[in-house]
Amino acid sequence: MIKESIKRKFIITTFALLVFLMTLSFPKNEPENSFVSVHYESDNTSPIYLLNHAEYVSRTSMHIEGESIEEEAKNILSILTIGEKYANYIPTLFEPIIPKGTKIISMDLQDTTLKINFSKELLNIPKNMEEKLIECIVYSLTEIKGVKGIIIYVDGKLLETIPNTTYKLPPLLTRNIGVNKIYDIESVKNVTKTTMYYIAKEQDTSYFVPVTILENNDKNKVEIIIEHLKSLPNEKTNLMSYLNASTELSNYEILESQVLLSFSNLLYEGLASKDLLEEVKYSISLSIEDSLNVENVIFLNN
Numbered sequence: 001m002i003k004e005s006i007k008r009k010f011i012i013t014t015f016a017l018l019v020f021l022m023t024l025s026f027p028k029n030e031p032e033n034s035f036v037s038v039h040y041e042s043d044n045t046s047p048i049y050l051l052n053h054a055e056y057v058s059r060t061s062m063h064i065e066g067e068s069i070e071e072e073a074k075n076i077l078s079i080l081t082i083g084e085k086y087a088n089y090i091p092t093l094f095e096p097i098i099p100k101g102t103k104i105i106s107m108d109l110q111d112t113t114l115k116i117n118f119s120k121e122l123l124n125i126p127k128n129m130e131e132k133l134i135e136c137i138v139y140s141l142t143e144i145k146g147v148k149g150i151i152i153y154v155d156g157k158l159l160e161t162i163p164n165t166t167y168k169l170p171p172l173l174t175r176n177i178g179v180n181k182i183y184d185i186e187s188v189k190n191v192t193k194t195t196m197y198y199i200a201k202e203q204d205t206s207y208f209v210p211v212t213i214l215e216n217n218d219k220n221k222v223e224i225i226i227e228h229l230k231s232l233p234n235e236k237t238n239l240m241s242y243l244n245a246s247t248e249l250s251n252y253e254i255l256e257s258q259v260l261l262s263f264s265n266l267l268y269e270g271l272a273s274k275d276l277l278e279e280v281k282y283s284i285s286l287s288i289e290d291s292l293n294v295e296n297v298i299f300l301n302n
Helices: 001-026 071-080 128-139 221-229 276-293
Strands: 036-037 044-052 058-060 102-109 115-117 149-152 183-184 190-201 205-216 249-254 258-263 296-302
Touching: 044 128, 058 128, 071 102, 071 115, 071 128, 071 249, 102 149, 128 149, 128 258, 149 221, 190 276, 205 276, 221 249, 276 296
Parallel strands: 115 149, 183 205, 258 296
Antiparallel strands: 036 296, 044 058, 058 205, 102 115, 190 205, 249 258
16 A cells, blocks of 8 residues: 555656646747836835925935834924924925924824814914925825825815915815926916926935926826926926936826836936936826826836
8 A cells, every 4th residue: 555655656756747847848929018016115114305505396215214104204294394303304405494482283084084183383484485384295195095185274274275375275185286387388378287397416315306397288297297208397406307308108008096007228328327217207207197097107118
C-alpha cells in the first residue's frame, strides 16, 4: 500500500510539472498600450492650500491627522489660521490666511457637504485677501475624501458674499468657484472656466499653483488644458510649465471617473530628468481632475 501511494504521488507531481512547463512554451500576448497612473502625495501627507510669498493660493503637502472627516477638517482649518498651534509646522515658503482668533463654533457633515460656523473674526480679513480666503478654505477642505462642498456661516448667519464685499457667493461652495482667477473674456458667449496647475520654484523647492482662466473658448477642456500648459498664464508671473510647446495630444477619452490620454513622443522631449517628467504629468493630471471632476488620469504609452 505504501509503495502504491508513493507511486501515485510521483505520477501526479510529474504530470503537474509537465503542464507547468508546457504553459511556459506558449507566447504571451502583450497589450498594445501600457499605462501610467499618477499619484502626488506619500501615504502620510495630505494636500493643503496656503498662500505663497507672491500671495498665490498654492498647493503643498503636510501631515494632517484626523480619525474622522470632521476632525481632519478642524486640523486643516487650524493650519490655515494665523497664530494657531500648527504654525511652526507650515513649510517656510507658505503662510496661513484665516485671521488670528477665528474659532470654529460648530461643524456638521451632511452627506458630502461640510457646514462650518465660524466666529465673527473670520471677517477681519485684509483687503484684497477676501477671495483668496474662501479659495484656501474650499480647496483645502475638498481635498478630504468624502467632502465635495462647503457651506460657510459666520456667527450662525450664512455667508452670502465674499467677506467685506458685495460680490455674491453661491450657498454651496465647491471647487467650481475657481482659484487665482484670470479673466480673458471678450463676450458673454462660450465662457469656459478651466483650472491649470502651474509649477512654482523657490529655494530649490517646487510646488503647484492652480490658476483658473475664464475665457471665450468652445474647445473641450482637455484640449484647453494642454494648450495652456504649453505656455504661461501671463508674462508677469514666475509660474512655469515644462510641457513641450510642440507636444501634440494624439488621442483622449473621457470616461465616467477617469480620462485616458495619449501623446506624441514630444511629451518627453527636452526633459532632462525623471523628476521633470513627473512634474509635467502631475501638472496635467491635477488640471484635468480639477476641471473635469474626475478621479484619475491615465497616460497611455503607445
